Amino acid sequence: MILSTSSYTPFHHQIKRIIIDRIQSGLYKPNEKLPTEDELCVEFGVSKAPVRQALKALASEGYIYTIRGKGSYVLSGYVKYNASRLLSFSDEIRELGYEPGSVYIGQDIIQADSETSTNLCIEEKSPVLCAVRLRTIDGEIYSLNYSFYSIERFPEVKDIDFSAPSLTQEYMRVLAAEMTFSTVVVEATAATPELSRYLERPVGSPLLLTTRTTFCRIRHEESPFEFVRVYFVPDKYKFEINLSRK
Incomplete structure (x- = not known):
């Protein structure tokens, strides 16, 4: 032409x-x-x-x-995620008119690395439960989530059904945990062989990584409850953050 x-x-x-x-x-x-x-x-x-x-x-x-x-x-269609609101994945995605889903990969008790221990305010190498799940939207893979919980502080987390559609509801069921606020860090990263396998992306391809620490009120005390590493497929997600000047 x-x-x-x-x-x-x-x-x-x-x-x-x-x-x-x-x-x-x-x-x-x-x-x-x-x-x-x-x-x-x-x-x-x-x-x-x-x-x-x-x-x-x-x-x-x-x-x-x-x-x-x-x-x-x-670039395929993307979902715009409002990072300034504290909603569960399922609630947020349904509000946008899509159908959320999850695939349970597995869980294990491991030693907390430096980043995890710092965010959960525990000693390094303390035992933490690590649960791994794929999240989907309308059946398409959007993210791989690694969630970490302190076993010593919250031994009840071992009773959580991590294959449940909504972990927020599981937190309420097992611990009567009320989410109060989260801190989120967003950065770029590249797909490792493990991430490549789950997210169906070439090794070395760009991914969006968010690390999030969620604080909950449990037994009348507020403390860091969950630390999550979420690896997003970059052409599927965009984050919207609303800023205001007081």
Whole structure:
């Protein structure tokens, strides 16, 4: 396809519009790899500069994502998560009009590493219960969750059914735990072989990692109850954080 030279529209805008049309028409499907820069240059009869400009614009506008050394891929639909609200995963997703789900992977009692012990305010190498679950939305994998709980402080956590649809309801059932607030840290990371296997992503591909410490009121005392590492598929989730100036 040769671009219009009589149009006042720059080449990179024309290329961007053509690729958007192909995505919206279904010619390029979600998570499908786009043609390479060289292939696009040949197709449109241009140098690499306008092609790169078009791809950069498509990425910034949420149409594609790029994996270094591998190429550009069509971005599938994402769920916007409001990180400033303290709701359970199930409640939040249902509010957005989707169907949440979970796949129980397993649980074990391990020694707390430095990060876990700091967030749970316990001694390093103290026994913690680690539960692993996949979370899904409308049947698609969205995240892998590693949840940690202090066994010494809350021995009842061993009675929690981690295969239950809603852990928040399980916390209430077993411990009468009321969530009060959470602290969340968001950062970028890369898929390890283990994460790759569960999230069905190539090793080394980008992931979004959130670490969250949730405080609960249990037996009239407020303390850090749960520390969670959540690995999100980046093209499935966006976080919305509302800020206000007092």
